[in-house]
Amino acid sequence: MQKWAMFVLFSIACLLAAGLMLFNMPKPPVEEAAPEGMTLVKLQATSDFKFDKPEYEVKVGEKVRLKLVNKSGVHGAAIDELKIDLKDGAMEKDVTFDKPGKYKIHCSIMCGAGHDTMVSYLVVK
Ligand SMILES: [Cu+2]
Numbered sequence: 874m875q876k877w878a879m880f881v882l883f884s885i886a887c888l889l890a891a892g893l894m895l896f897n898m899p900k901p902p903v904e905e906a907a908p909e910g911m912t913l914v915k916l917q918a919t920s921d922f923k924f925d926k927p928e929y930e931v932k933v934g935e936k937v938r939l940k941l942v943n944k945s946g947v948h949g950a951a952i953d954e955l956k957i958d959l960k961d962g963a964m965e966k967d968v969t970f971d972k973p974g975k976y977k978i979h980c981s982i983m984c985g986a987g988h989d990t991m992v993s994y995l996v997v998k
Pocket of ligand 1 (some may be wrong): 983
């Protein structure tokens, strides 16, 4: 085989390898802080069918970024009364609550045996 052909093949192999490495690079960490003037409320869900807190508290008029983090398992977090459903590609939502109350949060993805009891509350004060 001619030298140039070897060189071309070698170059292609290198490019492919570099491409694969780039593709497999770990993604940069997701931004954890909410923008200025906003409160981040992070709901963490685990595979033992629990949210990390029995209640999450926010204030009326406060700008809140609700964010669902699946620590393990695949879950959703819905507040039917407020038409909020965090899941899949929409894991966060910015909301300003205008009515005080206690709103039920429930898992919105069928995640297993404990799904029906996977409940928490959002308390707006
Ligand atoms: Cu579930």
